[in-house]
Amino acid sequence: METTVNSAARSSASYLKELDIAKAIGIILVVYGHFYIEFTSKSAPEFAVARVIYLFHMPLFFALTGLTNGIYGKRAASHFKSDLKKLFIPYIIWSFIYLLAIILVRGVIPGKMDKLPGILSERFLAFITGRGIAPIWFLLALFLGRTVYDLIRRAISFDKRKSRVLVLLAFGAISLVSIVIFKKLSAMLPGAENTAYRYLLITLFRIPLTVFFLIEGECIGRNWAFFKNLKNAGRLAIAIMCGIILAASEFFFHAKFNFHTLDVPNAPLFLLTGTVGTLMVLMISLIVAEFEWAIVFEPIGRRSFDIMLLHYPPMPFMTVLILAEKSLHLPRPYIINTAITVLLCMLISKYFLKLFRKRS
Numbered sequence: 001m002e003t004t005v006n007s008a009a010r011s012s013a014s015y016l017k018e019l020d021i022a023k024a025i026g027i028i029l030v031v032y033g034h035f036y037i038e039f040t041s042k043s044a045p046e047f048a049v050a051r052v053i054y055l056f057h058m059p060l061f062f063a064l065t066g067l068t069n070g071i072y073g074k075r076a077a078s079h080f081k082s083d084l085k086k087l088f089i090p091y092i093i094w095s096f097i098y099l100l101a102i103i104l105v106r107g108v109i110p111g112k113m114d115k116l117p118g119i120l121s122e123r124f125l126a127f128i129t130g131r132g133i134a135p136i137w138f139l140l141a142l143f144l145g146r147t148v149y150d151l152i153r154r155a156i157s158f159d160k161r162k163s164r165v166l167v168l169l170a171f172g173a174i175s176l177v178s179i180v181i182f183k184k185l186s187a188m189l190p191g192a193e194n195t196a197y198r199y200l201l202i203t204l205f206r207i208p209l210t211v212f213f214l215i216e217g218e219c220i221g222r223n224w225a226f227f228k229n230l231k232n233a234g235r236l237a238i239a240i241m242c243g244i245i246l247a248a249s250e251f252f253f254h255a256k257f258n259f260h261t262l263d264v265p266n267a268p269l270f271l272l273t274g275t276v277g278t279l280m281v282l283m284i285s286l287i288v289a290e291f292e293w294a295i296v297f298e299p300i301g302r303r304s305f306d307i308m309l310l311h312y313p314p315m316p317f318m319t320v321l322i323l324a325e326k327s328l329h330l331p332r333p334y335i336i337n338t339a340i341t342v343l344l345c346m347l348i349s350k351y352f353l354k355l356f357r358k359r360s
Helices: 013-039 047-054 057-072 080-108 113-129 137-155 161-187 192-222 224-229 232-253 267-288 292-296 298-302 304-310 317-327 334-359
Strands: none
Touching: 013 047, 013 057, 013 267, 013 298, 013 304, 013 317, 013 334, 047 232, 057 137, 057 192, 057 224, 057 267, 080 113, 080 137, 113 192, 137 192, 161 192, 161 267, 192 224, 192 267, 224 267, 232 267, 292 298, 298 304, 298 334, 304 334, 317 334
C-alpha cells in the first residue's frame, strides 16, 4: 500500500527525524571514506572499507533529495530559480573559496609552491567545465540533475506506480548506455591536451545517473508508509540483506566507484549498490529514530550539506589531524578523526556560515 503523509505528519518534527539521521549516517560515511581514500595505502586490506562506502554514499544523497518528493506527494514544479540560488551560485562561490584555499595551503607547505600553477590551472578547468572540485561537484551535479528531473515530472505524472517504475527503468537503461558512450568517447581523447573535453563529458554523462537516483528516491518515498509500518525486525532484516549484497559486491568485484570522476567500471553494479546502500541506510535510520539518543544525529543531518563542503582538503581538518598523528608517531584512529572533523565543520556551519547567510 502506498500513501503520502498527511498535513499533520508533514509538520511533525518526529516524522522528519529519520531523514536527518539518514543524512547524518551518509555524511559520516563520506568523511570516514575520505580519510581512507586520502591517507591509506590502496593495497592495505582495510581499504576495502572505502570501496564499500563508495559503492553507495553519493547515490544516497541524490536519492534522499527525491525521497522527500515521494513522501510528501509534492506536485511537479520547477525549482530552477530556487536551485540557481541554493546550488548553482554556491557552486561558483565555493569553487573560488577552494581555489583560494589551495593557494594558501600550498604557500605555507615547503616545496609545494613550484607545482601551484599547474594545480590551479587544472582545478580552475574542473570548475568551469562543471566536472567540479571535490567535493563541490555535488552542487552542480544536483543542480543539473534536478533540472532534468523537474522537467520529467512536469511531463509525466508520477502519481501512478506504473509511470514511476517505467521512467526509473528507462533512466536505468539510459544510464547504462551513457556510461558505455562515455567510456568510448573518453578512450578517443588521449593526452593532457584533451582534459577540458574529458571533463565536459564527465559533467554531461553524470546527469542520467543523477536523475536515476533522484527518481529512485521518489519511488522509495511513495512507499514510505510501508517502511514506517514495518517492525524493527523487518527493517533490520532488510538492512542486513542489503549489507550482504554490498559486502558480496566488494568481495567478488573489488570495484571502487567514484561518482565525481565518473569512474564506474561496472555500471549495472553501481546502480544496484547505490540502490541497496540507500535502502540499508534508510532502514537503519528508521530503527535509530526510535531511540532517545538519536537526537545526537539530527543536527549532523541538518548540517550535512555544509559538512560536505567544509571537510575535504584543501580545507585543513583532515590533513592537520593526520600530520599531527604522523609527527607524534600516533596511530590513525579514523573513527576519532571523523568525529573531530564532523564536529569542527558543524561549529563553522553554525557560528559562521549561518551568520553569513543571514546577512546575505
